[in-house]
Amino acid sequence: MPNSICSSADHPNRWLGVTAGFLGWALDGFDYFAVVFLVEALARQFSVDKAAIVLTLTVTLAMRPVGALVFGALSDLFGRRGALIGNVVFFTVVEVLCGFAPDYGVFLFLRALFGIGMGGEWGVGASLVMETVPVRWRGFFSGFLQCGYSVGYLLAAVAARFVLPAWGWRAMFWVGSVPALVVLAACARMPEPEAWRRHRASNSTAIVRTISHSWKVFGYLVVLMTLMMLVSHGSQDLYPDFLGTAHHLSPSAVSVTAILYNCGAILGSIAFGMISQRAGRRAGMTWAFALSLLVLPLWAFGGSAVELAIASFIMQIGVQGAWGIVPAHLIELAPASARSLLPGLAYQLGILLAAPTDIIEYALRGLIGYGWALAGFEAVALAASIVVINLGWERHGRDFAEADE
Numbered sequence: 001m002p003n004s005i006c007s008s009a010d011h012p013n014r015w016l017g018v019t020a021g022f023l024g025w026a027l028d029g030f031d032y033f034a035v036v037f038l039v040e041a042l043a044r045q046f047s048v049d050k051a052a053i054v055l056t057l058t059v060t061l062a063m064r065p066v067g068a069l070v071f072g073a074l075s076d077l078f079g080r081r082g083a084l085i086g087n088v089v090f091f092t093v094v095e096v097l098c099g100f101a102p103d104y105g106v107f108l109f110l111r112a113l114f115g116i117g118m119g120g121e122w123g124v125g126a127s128l129v130m131e132t133v134p135v136r137w138r139g140f141f142s143g144f145l146q147c148g149y150s151v152g153y154l155l156a157a158v159a160a161r162f163v164l165p166a167w168g169w170r171a172m173f174w175v176g177s178v179p180a181l182v183v184l185a186a187c188a189r190m191p192e193p194e195a196w197r198r199h200r201a202s203n204s205t206a207i208v209r210t211i212s213h214s215w216k217v218f219g220y221l222v223v224l225m226t227l228m229m230l231v232s233h234g235s236q237d238l239y240p241d242f243l244g245t246a247h248h249l250s251p252s253a254v255s256v257t258a259i260l261y262n263c264g265a266i267l268g269s270i271a272f273g274m275i276s277q278r279a280g281r282r283a284g285m286t287w288a289f290a291l292s293l294l295v296l297p298l299w300a301f302g303g304s305a306v307e308l309a310i311a312s313f314i315m316q317i318g319v320q321g322a323w324g325i326v327p328a329h330l331i332e333l334a335p336a337s338a339r340s341l342l343p344g345l346a347y348q349l350g351i352l353l354a355a356p357t358d359i360i361e362y363a364l365r366g367l368i369g370y371g372w373a374l375a376g377f378e379a380v381a382l383a384a385s386i387v388v389i390n391l392g393w394e395r396h397g398r399d400f401a402e403a404d405e
Contacts, residue, residue, distance in 0.1 A: 016190035017080070017132040018141060021125030022148040023183045024088055028118045029152020030159075030176045031095045032060060035111070036237055037160035037255070041169045046104035050241075054358050056111040057237060061229075061355040063112050064119025068348035071120025072341030076201045080128040080340070085187045087124060091117025092180040099173035119351070123344015130331040131193035131339070131400055136277070138397070139284075143273020143324030150265035150320050153236070157258035160251075195400040199336035210338045217333055218346055220392050225350025227388055228323065230381040231289070233357045234374070235299075235319050239312070246370040249305055257305070261312035268317030269324030280396050281329040285322040285389050289382050292318030296382070300375035322385075332395040339400075 035042070035057060043050045067087070075083035094114045101107035126145060133141045156172075163171050201207045211218060240258055243249045249257065268288065276284030291314065298311035330343035357377075364373035 015132070016186040017128045017193070018144070020084055020183050020186040020190065021129040021145055022151075023179055023186070024084060024121045024125050025145060025148035026152040026155070027088070027095075027176060027179055027183070028091065028121050029149035030156050031091070031098075031114065031152075031173065032057075032118060033153040033156040033236075034159065034172045034176065035060075036240060037156055037164070037258075038169050038172060039241055041164070042107070045169065046107065048104050051359075051362065052104065054238075054362055056108055057358050058355045059108060060111045060115040060118065061233070061351045061357075063115030064348040064351045065345060067116040067119030067121075068123050068344040069341070070116070072123040072338075072344040073204060073207060075124040075127065075340035076196075076207055076338055077204065079192045079200075080124055080131075080196060081187050081190060081192055083124045083340070084121070084128065085184060087117060087120045088180050088183045088187070091121070092177045095173050096177050099170040119348040120344070122347055123340045126327040126331055126343060127196075127334075127340040128193060130327060131195040135397055135399065138328045139273045139275070139277030139325070140270065141273075142276070142326070142328035143270040145327050146273070146324045147266040147269035147320065149323075150262050150269060150316070154259055154262035154266070157255050157262060161255040161259075195336070196339070199339070201337040207338050207341060210335045211342055214335050214338075214342060217393065218342055221330060221333065221343065221346035222349045222353070224385070224388050224392060225326075225347050226353040227350075227381060227385040228326070229350045229354035230357055231292075231319055231378065231385055232323060233354060234361060234377050234381055235292075235315060237358050238361055238374070242370050242374060243308065247302075247305070247308060249308075253305055257309045257312060260309050261316045264313035265316035265320035268319070268321030271317070271324075272321030273324040273328070276325040276328065276396075281325050281332070281394050282389050282392070284325050285329070286386055288318045288321035288325075289386050289389075290318070291321070293379070293382050296375055296378060300371045300378075329394070331400075332398040333393060336400070 039050050039053045042053045071083050071087050074086070091114055094110055094117055098107065098110045098114065101110055129141055129145045130138060159172055159175060163175055240254050243254045243257060244251065272284050272288045295311050295314045298307055299315045302308040302311050330347065331339060334342045361373050361377055364377065
């Protein structure tokens with residue numbers, strides 16, 4: 001019954017799942033975006049051009065479906081807690097090793113491994129949080145979970161401002177591993193969600209059968225996630241380099257701007273998550289992306305540092321506002337016995353298909369200029385996303401205790 005799920009979610013230890021899911025995603029975001037702030041420093045350290053460092057970002061993104069497949073299947077078969085513990089240990093060890101990389105080849109290999117860990121976290125964490133919280137709070141905690149990624153980006157910007165000048169690029173990877181201890185402590189105490197216990201997959205064959213029966217939803221989500229990844233990474237990954245290269249902002253000004261627009265991302269993620277609880281998931285995502293389209297010209301062509309900072313703040317309210325709805329939307333659409341694997345794999349396959357984003361934008365920069373490259377790319381991605389969002393399904397407020405239709 002619905003009430004049993006809600007009441008079980010009120011158990012104090014249940015909220016440890018929210019903490020674990022949020023911090024795990026924040027740690028992933030920190031490590032990934034640490035490289036964004038280290039493009040120039042790493043290129044100089046390893047005696048390669050910046051395009052080679054941008055390639056490591058692409059490799060990380062491309063390996064994420066492997067992690068989604070492995071850790072998502074483990075989560076649906078054996079439980080959210082063990083899968084999340086294994087995932088956090090894996091990507092934390094790799095993160096620390098990145099700080100010891102002696103050359104570019106080793107660093108590239110480690111970034112590929114990190115992509116596996118990063119890809120496994122979202123599906124496990126999202127299913128854990130959504131199955132844990134009461135239905136009436138699902139929109140809020142969807143935004144709260146997803147903004148963990150922006151919190152990670154924000155912390156990476158803070159570290160680039162203070163840790164990087166003081167201790168160098170290697171320390172950027174080491175400091176990010178410390179909060180992993182909190183995640184592991186939370187995981188050790190939390191119980192498994194009741195919804196997972198009711199619909200636990202009996203074996204891997206049953207999971208494959210479930211996903212094959214849901215192939216239309218799965219295919220739609222892959223397309224949707226691909227477009228949304230184009231929007232998100234197209235607006236974030238190269239933007240710090242764009243501010244420094246095209247607008248000649250100092251490194252400190254770039255980090256301050258990044259801190260500001262990540263505050264906007266956190267605000268947007270939670271605000272639009274809550275909006276979607278009343279207006280619906282598709283409506284909330286559409287309104288968020290429409291806001292980003294409106295501010296796009298100023299975001300790319302602002303005439304001053306202040307204009308760029310304000311525009312980037314509003315831009316990320318919209319971009320990450322739509323993303324704040326994604327955990328609830330995808331988990332509600334997923335079949336009960338594959339609630340980690342199917343959404344997580346669709347999410348990460350979207351990353352795989354969108355992996356060339358940085359390379360494409362960086363190449364367009366040489367043809368039409370940095371500003372037009374980012375603005376043109378984002379305009380097309382945002383418009384296409386709005387269309388696809390409104391062509392798809394929605395199961396707003398679904399009771400996770402119920403069996404699949």
